[in-house]
Amino acid sequence: MSVALATLLLACSGGDPDDSVLPGVQAVVFVKRAFITEGGGHNVTGGNGQTIDYLRYEPGGGLYVLSPPTPDGTLTNLTEEFEGVDINGMDLSFDATQVVFSMRTADSRHYHVYVANVDGSGVRQLTFGDWHDVKPIFVPGDRIAFVTNQPFTEMGTRADEYNHSRVVTQLATISVDAGDADRRLCAQNLSHSADPFLMSDGRVGFSRWEHLGPLNDVKLMAMNPDCTQMVGLAGTGGKPGNSLVQFQEIDPGQFIGVVTSRRGTIQAGALVHLDARAEGGVDGVLIDEQNARFDVLTPQVPTGEASPPSGVGRYRRPFPLNDGQFLVAWADGDVNERNELAETAPNFGIYLWDPETRRRTLVYDDPSFWDTYAIPVRPRDIPPVRRGFVGPTPDESEPAILGSVDVTVTGLNERVRGGQFDGTSLDEALDQTTRVRIIEGFSSEIGPVREFGLTMHEGAAIVGEAEVYDDGSWEAAVPGRLPYHLQALDRYGMAIRNQMLWIQAMPGEERRCGGCHEDRTGQVLPRMGPTTLAQQAGPQDFNAAIPDRTELPWYGAASGPNLQDIFDENCVSCHDGGADDPFAGRFYTVTTTTDDGEMLEYEIPYLLLTDEPLEVYYEMDTHTYPASYVTLLYPSAMMGDSVATGDTPPEWVTPGLARTSRLIEVLNINSETDDGDWAWEGGSHPEDVGVDLTREERLMLIQMADLGGQYWSRRNVEGADAWGAREYD
Numbered sequence: 251m252s253v254a255l256a257t258l259l260l261a262c263s264g265g266d267p268d269d270s271v272l273p274g275v276q277a278v279v280f281v282k283r284a285f286i287t288e289g290g291g292h293n294v295t296g297g298n299g300q301t302i303d304y305l306r307y308e309p310g311g312g313l314y315v316l317s318p319p320t321p322d323g324t325l326t327n328l329t330e331e332f333e334g335v336d337i338n339g340m341d342l343s344f345d346a347t348q349v350v351f352s353m354r355t356a357d358s359r360h361y362h363v364y365v366a367n368v369d370g371s372g373v374r375q376l377t378f379g380d381w382h383d384v385k386p387i388f389v390p391g392d393r394i395a396f397v398t399n400q401p402f403t404e405m406g407t408r409a410d411e412y413n414h415s416r417v418v419t420q421l422a423t424i425s426v427d428a429g430d431a432d433r434r435l436c437a438q439n440l441s442h443s444a445d446p447f448l449m450s451d452g453r454v455g456f457s458r459w460e461h462l463g464p465l466n467d468v469k470l471m472a473m474n475p476d477c478t479q480m481v482g483l484a485g486t487g488g489k490p491g492n493s494l495v496q497f498q499e500i501d502p503g504q505f506i507g508v509v510t511s512r513r514g515t516i517q518a519g520a521l522v523h524l525d526a527r528a529e530g531g532v533d534g535v536l537i538d539e540q541n542a543r544f545d546v547l548t549p550q551v552p553t554g555e556a557s558p559p560s561g562v563g564r565y566r567r568p569f570p571l572n573d574g575q576f577l578v579a580w581a582d583g584d585v586n587e588r589n590e591l592a593e594t595a596p597n598f599g600i601y602l603w604d605p606e607t608r609r610r611t612l613v614y615d616d617p618s619f620w621d622t623y624a625i626p627v628r629p630r631d632i633p634p635v636r637r638g639f640v641g642p643t644p645d646e647s648e649p650a651i652l653g654s655v656d657v658t659v660t661g662l663n664e665r666v667r668g669g670q671f672d673g674t675s676l677d678e679a680l681d682q683t684t685r686v687r688i689i690e691g692f693s694s695e696i697g698p699v700r701e702f703g704l705t706m707h708e709g710a711a712i713v714g715e716a717e718v719y720d721d722g723s724w725e726a727a728v729p730g731r732l733p734y735h736l737q738a739l740d741r742y743g744m745a746i747r748n749q750m751l752w753i754q755a756m757p758g759e760e761r762r763c764g765g766c767h768e769d770r771t772g773q774v775l776p777r778m779g780p781t782t783l784a785q786q787a788g789p790q791d792f793n794a795a796i797p798d799r800t801e802l803p804w805y806g807a808a809s810g811p812n813l814q815d816i817f818d819e820n821c822v823s824c825h826d827g828g829a830d831d832p833f834a835g836r837f838y839t840v841t842t843t844t845d846d847g848e849m850l851e852y853e854i855p856y857l858l859l860t861d862e863p864l865e866v867y868y869e870m871d872t873h874t875y876p877a878s879y880v881t882l883l884y885p886s887a888m889m890g891d892s893v894a895t896g897d898t899p900p901e902w903v904t905p906g907l908a909r910t911s912r913l914i915e916v917l918n919i920n921s922e923t924d925d926g927d928w929a930w931e932g933g934s935h936p937e938d939v940g941v942d943l944t945r946e947e948r949l950m951l952i953q954m955a956d957l958g959g960q961y962w963s964r965r966n967v968e969g970a971d972a973w974g975a976r977e978y979d
Contacts, residue, residue, distance in 0.1 A: 271319055271320055271321075271602055271611055271612070271613050272318075272319045272571070272577075272602060272613065272626065275318075275319055275571075275626045275627075275628065276317055276318060276319075276627065276628075277315050277316060277317035277318065277319060277323075277368075277626075277627040278315070278316050278317075278319045278577070278600070278613070278614075278624045278625060278626050278627060279313070279314070279315050279316075279328075279340070279342055279349055279368065279624070279625050279627055280313075280314055280316060280340075280600060280614070280621060280622065280623055280624040280625070281311065281312075281313055281314070281337040281340055281351075281621070281622055281623040282311040282312050282313075282314060282337075282616060282619040282620070282621055283308070283311045283336060283337065283619060283620040283622065284308040284309060284310035284311045284336065284618075284619055284620075285308055285595040285619070285620055286308075286310070286595075286618060287308065291593060292593050292594055292595040293306070293308045293595070294516065294589050294590045294593065294594070294595045295516055295589075295590050296308070298516070298517055299513055299514075300512055300513040301468065301493045301495050301510055301511070301512055301513065301515065301517050301519070302442040302444040302445070302457060302459050302468055302493070302495065302512075303442070303517075304338060304361075304382065304384050304385070304397065304419065304442075304444070305382070305417065306336075306338075307336050307354055307361075308336060309333075309334035309335060309336055309355075309356060310334070310335070310336075310619075311335055311336050311337055311619060311620075312327050312328070312329045312330065312335045312337065313327070313328040313329045313335075313337050313340060313349065313351050313353075313366075314326060314327055314328065315328065315368060315369075315370075315627065316613075316614055317627075319613050319614070319626075320613070320614075321612055321613070321614055321615070323614065326369070326370060327370070328349065328366050328368075328369075328370040328373070329351075329353060329366075329370075329373075330370070331373070332353070332355045332356075333355060333356040333357070334354075334355050334356025334357075335353060335354075335355055336353070336354050336361075337351055337352065337353055337623075338352040338353070338354065338361045338382075338384040338385065339351065339352045339384050339385035339386055339396070339397075339623070340352070340386070340623045340625070341386060341387040341388050341625070342368075342388075342625045342627065342630075343388050344388060344629065344630055344631070344632045345629050346368065346627050346628050346629045346630070347367060347368060348365055348366065348367055348368065348372075349365065349366050349367075349368055350363065350364070350365050350376075350386045350387070350388055350394055350426075351363070351364055351365075351366070351386065352364075352383060352384040352385060352386055352396065359380075360379070360380065360381060360382050360383075361382045361383055361384050362375055362376070362377045362378060362379075362383050363375075363376045363377040363383045363386045363394060363396055363424070363429075364376060365394075365426065368627060375429075376394070376424055376426075376429030376430065377396075377398075377424060377429060377430050377433070378430055379400065379430070381398055381399050381400040381401070382398065382399050382419075383396050383397070383398045383400075383422070384396065384397050384398075384419075385397045385444065385445060385446060387446050387447060387448055387454070388426075388448070389423070389448060389452075389454060389475045390452050390475070390632055390633050390634065390635040390636075391475065391635040392425055392426045392427065393423050393424065393425050393426065393475060394423060394424050394425075394426060395421060395422070395423045395446050395454050395475065396421070396422060396423070396424075396446065397419045397420075397421060397422075397442075397443060397444055397445075397446065397456075398419060398420060398421075398422045398435070399417050399418065399419045399420075400420075400422065400435065418439070418440065418441060418442055419442045419443050419444065420435060420436050420437070420438050420439065420443055421436040421443050421446060421454070421456060421473070421477065422434060422435045422436060423436075423475060423476075423477070432642070434476075434477065434642060434643075435477075436473070436477035436480075436754075436756070437477060437480065437730070437731045437732070437733075437754035437755060437756055438731055438732060438733055438754065439458060439459075439733050439752055439754065440461060440462075440691050440692075440693055440708055440733050440752060441458070441459035441460065441461045442458070442459040443456055443457070443458050443459075443471075444456065444457045444458070444459070444468075444495065445457040445495050445496050445497065447497050447498050447499065448499070448633060449472060449499050449502075449633065450499055450501075450502045450631075450633050451502065451633060451634065451636070452474075452475065452633040452634045452635060452636040453472045453473060453474055453475070453636065454472065454473055454474075454475055455470060455471070455472045455483055455497060455499070455505075456470070456471055456472070456473070457469070457470060457471070457493070457494060457495045457496075457497070458470075458471045459512075460751065460752065461706075461708070462691070462707070462708065462735060462750050462751070462752060463705070463706050463707045463748075463750065463905060463906045463958055464706050464906075465750050466492075466512070466706070467485070467489075467492045467493060467512065468485070468492065468493035468494055468495060468512060469482060469483075469484065469485030469486060469489075469494060470482070470483035470484040470485055470494050470497060470505075470507075470524075470526075470539075471483055472537075474636050474638070474639065475635075475636060475638075476636075476638040476639060476640055476642075476756075477640070477756050478638075478639040478640055478755070478756050478759045479639070479759075479761070480753070480754050480755075481537075481539075482539035482540075482751070483526055483537060483539050483542075484505075484524050484526050484539050484542035484544075485539070485542070486539050486540055486751065487539065487540040487541055487542065489509065489542075489544055490509050490520075490522060490544050490546050490553055491509035491510055491511065491519065491520070491522075491553035491554070491555075492510070492511050492512045492553075492555050493509065493510050493511065493512045493519075494507060494508075494509055494522075494524075495507065495508050495509075495510065495517075495519075496508045496566060496567050496568070497524070498568065498569055498570055499570075500523075500570045502527075503525065503526050503527035503536075503537060504523070504524065504525050504526070504527070505523070505524040505526065506521065506522070506523055506524075506547075506568045506570055506576060507521075507522055507524065507568065508520065508521065508522065508565060508566065508567075508568070509522040509544070509546065509553050510553060510557075510564070511553065511554065511555050511556070511557040512555070513557065514556075514557030514586050514587045515557050515564055515585060515586050516564070516581075516585055516586070516589060516590075516595075516596060517566065518564035518565055518566045518579075518581065518585050518596075518598075519551065519553060519564055519565065520546050520547070520548045520549070520551035520552075520553050520564070520565065521546070521547040521548045521551075521565050521568055521576070521578065521603070522544055522545065522546050522547060523544070523545040523547055523605075524542060524543070524544055525542065525543045525544075525545075526538065526539060526542040526543075528541070528770050528771045529541070529771065536770065536771065537770065538770040538771060539770070540661065540662075540767060540770060541770075547605055547608075548562075548565065548608070550562045551563070551564055551565070557586045557587060558586065559583075559584035559585075559586050559588050560583070560584055560585050560586065561583070561584065562582075563580055563581050563582040563583060563585055563596075564580070564581060564585035564586075564596075565578050565579065565580050565603075566578070566579040566580070566581075566598060566622050567579050567622050567623055567624070568603070569624060569625055569626075571602075571626065574605065574606075575602055575603060575604050575605070576602075576603045576605070577600060577601070577602060577603075577613070577624040577625070577626070578600070578601050578602075578603045578610075578624075579598045579599065579600055579601075579620070579621060579622035579623075579624070580598065580599065580601050580603075580610060581596035581597050581598040581599070581620075582596070582597070583596055584596075595620075597615070597617050597620075598620040598621055598622055599612060599613075599614065599615025599616075599617075599621050600612075600613040600614045600615065600621045600622070600624045601613055639756075639758075639759055639760075640756045640757065640758045640759055641758075644730070644756055644757040644758050645757055645758065646730070646731075646757050647757070648730065648757045648758045649727035649728055649729060649730060649757070649758075649789075649791075649793040650727070650728055650729070650730040650731075650755030650756060650757060650758070650759050650760070650761065651725060651726070651727055651728075651755070651759070651760040651761065651762075651789050652688065652725070652726050652728055652734070652736075652753070652755060652761055652762075653716075653723065653724055653725035653726065653760075653761070653762045653763075653782075653784055653785075653789065654686070654722070654723060654724055654762060654763050654764070654765055654766070655722070655723055655762060655763070655764050655765065655774045655775070655776055655782055656721060656722035656723060656764065656765050656774050656776070656777060656782075657680060657683050657686060657718055657722050657723070657724060657738055657765055657766055658677070658680040658681050658683060658722040658765065658766070659677075659680075659722070659764060659765030659766065659768045659774050660676050660677050660680060660765055660766040660767055660768060661767055661768050661769035661770070662676050662766070662767045663675075663676075664676040664747070666679040666746055666747070666909075667909070667910060668744075668907070668908075668909030668910045668915070669740070669742060669744060669909045669915075669929035669930060670682075670740070670742075670929055671746075671909070676746075676747060676766075679740075679746050679747075680738055680746060680747070680765075680766055682740045682741065682746065683718050683722070683738045683739065683740065683746060684717075684718055684739060684740060684741050684922070685715040685716060685717060685718055685724075685739040685743075686715065686716045686718060686724050686726075686736055686737070686738055686739065687712060687714075687715045687736065687737040687739055687745065687956070688712070688713045688714050688715070688716065688726055688728060688734055688736060688792060689710050689711070689712055689713070689734060689735050689736070689737065689957060690710070690711045690712075690713050690728075690729075690732050690733070690734055690799065691708045691709065691710060691732075691733040691734065691735065691752060692708065692709040692710075692711065692964065693708045693709050701868075701869060702958075702960040702961060702962045703804070703875065703879065703883065703959065703960050703961030703962060704866070704868050704873075704875070704879070704880070704883040704884055704886075704887035704959070704961070705883065705886075705887065705905040705958050705959045705960060705961075706905070706958075707905055707906060707957065707958025707959065707960055708958070708960075709960060709962065709963065709964065710801070710802075710957040710958060710960060711796070711799040711800060711801045711963075711964070712799060712800035712801075712953065712957070713726075713728050713729070713734070713792045713794065713799055714726055714728070714790060714792030714794075715739065716790050716792070717790065718738075719782070719783035719784050719787070720778070720783060721776060721777040721778045721782055721783045721784075722765070722777065723776065723782030723783055723784035723785070724784050724790075725762075725782075725784040725785060725787075725788070725789035725790065726789050726790050726791075726792050727789040727790065727791050727792060727793050728755075728792050728793060729793055729794075730755055730756050730757030730758070730759065731754065731755075731756060731757065732754065733752040733753070733754055734752065734753055734754070735748070735749045735750065735751060735752055735753065736749040736753070737749065737956060738766060741921045741922055741923060741927070742919045742920070742921060742922070742929045742952075743919065743922065743949050743952055743953075744908045744909045744914070744919070744929065744952055744956065745907060745908065745909065745956045746909075747766060748906050748907055748956065749766075750906075796964065800953070801963040801964055801965050802950060802953055802954045802957065802960070802963060803961075803962065803963035803965045803966050804875075804876070804878075804879050804954075804960075804961045804962075805861060805875075805876050805878075805879070805961070806966060807963060807965035807966050808965060808966060808967065808968050808969075809965050810965050811950075813878075813950065813951070813954055814861055814876060814878060816943075816947050816950065816951065817859040817860075817878050818861070820936060820941050820943050820947070821859045821936065821941075822859050822860050823941075824936070824939065825857055825858060825859040825860075826858070826859070826860050827855065827858050827860070831858075833855070833856045833857045833858075836855070836856035836857075836897045837853050837854060837855055837856060837896060837897060838853075838854055838856065838894050838895065838896040838897050838898045838899065839851060839852070839853055839854075839894070839895050839896050840852045840854060840866070840867075840884070840888060840892055840893070840894050841892070841893045841895070842867050842888075842891055842892040842893070843891040844867065844870070845870050850867050850872075852865065852866055852867070854866070854880060854881060854884060855877065855881050856881070856897055856899045857881050857882075857899060857902070858877040858878065858881050859877070859878040859881070859882075860876070860877050860878060861876040861877065861878065862876065862877040863875070863876065863877070864876070864877045864880040864881075866880055866884055867892075868884075868887055875961060879961055881899070881902070882902040882903050882913060882959075883902070883903055883905070883959050883961075885898070885899050885900065885901050885902060886901045886902075886903060886904060886905055886959070900912040903954070903955050903959045904955065905955070905958045905959040906955075906956065906957075906958050906959075907955065907956065908951075908952040908953075908954075908955035908956045909929075911955045913951065913955070914951065914952055914955060915930055916935050917934060917935055917936075917943065917948055917951065918930050918932075918933065918934035918935065918948075919945070919948045919949070919952060920934075920945060922945075
């Protein structure tokens with residue numbers, strides 16, 4: 251035991267620690283977060299409305315040691331020399347001599363990372379700058395991992411269309427000794443990364459908000475401490491609630507955490523046990539995120555998306571003890587939006603929770619604060635230092651390598667419909683893969699665009715379409731650090747499957763998966779030798795600047811073609827609402843109720859492909875788009891309280907999947923190698939009425955649907971042609 255720790259425990263101990271609530275534990279370190287405002291009211295959810303938010307500042311809290319850990323134990327404030335303190339995350343060093351924490355004070359507008367000895371001495375600020383650094387943890391190799399909203403370039407952090415520009419977080423690391431002088435940023439995601447935790451194999455686990463089209467949830471991920479090999483840990487194959495947050499590892503492959511709604515529960519929820527070990531895995535530590543098993547330990551606590559009142563309270567920040575019990579923060583009552591409406595904050599105190607009896611024993615509760623982040627002050631094992639795959643200062647011009655050993659291999663039990671497929675099993679359909687489309691995600695960091703149209707999909711650019719070789723392999727060199735998702739394409743250029751998960755890679759990193767969500771308990775080997783044909787040929791070079799990536803603006807782009815050009819040149823001669831329009835006079839009525847309770851009614855043409863402006867209500871706001879965009883996208887965009895009556899059309903465009911889009915079926919598409927090989931039987935349109943549509947034009951419309959039916963692109967922003975790869979990436 252260190253001198254500082256021993257001195258603290260001797261000075262503060264008020265009795266025999268074996269008689270305390272936590273036998274054998276002499277002290278706990280924890281956080282007090284203020285919720286009572288200067289005016290005496292309650293700050294219930296300000297800045298923390300969603301379970302992965304972090305911008306809540308209410309001064310008056312601090313970092314404390316409680317010794318012994320009993321309701322009447324002695325408190326030592328480690329941050330008493332600072333004014334206006336709020337603590338946003340904390341961890342204890344492996345030898346239990348130091349605490350790392352995120353703190354904002356009255357003298358700063360931002361949270362930064364500090365370290366201190368457990369007796370309060372040696373407080374040292376490690377990070378600085380005009381951004382927030384929160385939720386720090388110690389990692390092997392004398393480093394600290396944390397969450398930051400530092401923009402990777404002056405243009406700002408990426409932000410999904412559902413989020414807020416400039417505030418999305420990514421992970422970063424610093425060294426304990428050098429702090430910001432050895433600061434390393436990880437690859438980007440479009441939505442928050444949050445709640446890092448250390449795993450026994452030396453990796454960093456974390457929660458990640460996944461927003462991609464209709465997908466909008468929080469999963470668990472893991473990465474190496476050098477930011478490489480970001481992979482799924484749990485949540486891709488189902489989970490007992492929308493969001494998995496605040497996890498800690500109990501044993502290799504087994505975890506304790508919180509499952510809850512994404513918003514409305516004041517960042518609290520039900521306790522859940524996660525077993526992510528693959529059945530039959532070597533030593534039980536092979537991770538199988540697709541088949542992770544969950545056991546909700548507090549089943550009385552609701553986990554539904556509507557964030558219903560609990561009535562039995564909700565939990566935060568479980569921390570495992572050696573005897574199978576857990577330190578938790580718990581508040582009684584509803585712990586949901588009712589608290590906000592009543593302007594009364596829930597009261598989180600620290601408890602010992604026994605999973606066998608489901609009994610809580612009070613450790614400490616100050617009703618004037620939220621007491622949370624409790625950790626026993628005692629040494630713990632140091633996981634191994636994992637070998638780095640990239641250097642401390644990667645060459646930003648060096649591309650990342652993405653690829654698959656055999657894209658036709660899958661462990662998913664899915665069916666594919668549309669075109670040549672009629673309920674075909676996914677593994678059989680993937681045998682027809684000819685290319686893999688690599689799609690870069692971007693969003694509102696490009697400027698005033700907050701949403702990308704009548705779709706939940708983000709901004710999208712095709713970086714390239716990599717050739718799939720005879721052995722099912724492919725490889726591509728792409729710009730590093732960016733978020734991508736992949737689509738396996740058939741010979742018609744349509745996606746067979748749309749991967750609904752963002753993947754990233756650092757500059758110089760090589761990431762090869764086995765197949766298309768292959769079985770994690772097996773191993774995918776090259777079909778035709780020790781290496782794949784793609785590896786032998788080398789990666790296709792898609793390390794292109796922004797102006798050289800394929801984007802599909804609908805209308806009004808400052809540069810390049812618009813999708814409306816295709817309709818103007820080939821379609822509006824018939825589909826203009828005039829006498830020769832086969833759909834003239836056909837309308838449907840959409841009735842919707844706004845958040846303010848106002849009833850709105852819109853009359854929308856069955857199909858009209860002109861650029862005539864039409865007004866519609868979508869995502870809590872009224873928008874105006876060209877008639878072509880509204881009539882093609884609105885049938886799939888209606889949501890919430892919207893009700894359509896009258897002559898309702900088919901789903902002309904299915905955002906994210908061209909092959910089930912009625913528009914693409916009517917137009918049809920021929921094979922890239924055989925002009926007479928068509929995806930659907932029965933001919934093509936508009937050739938049947940004497941108008942020729944080129945294959946390239948058909949492909950643009952297919953790509954529009956496969957990418958998500960976005961209206962806006964970066965080409966709608968003035969000066970987009972001047973953006974270079976490094977200026978923005």
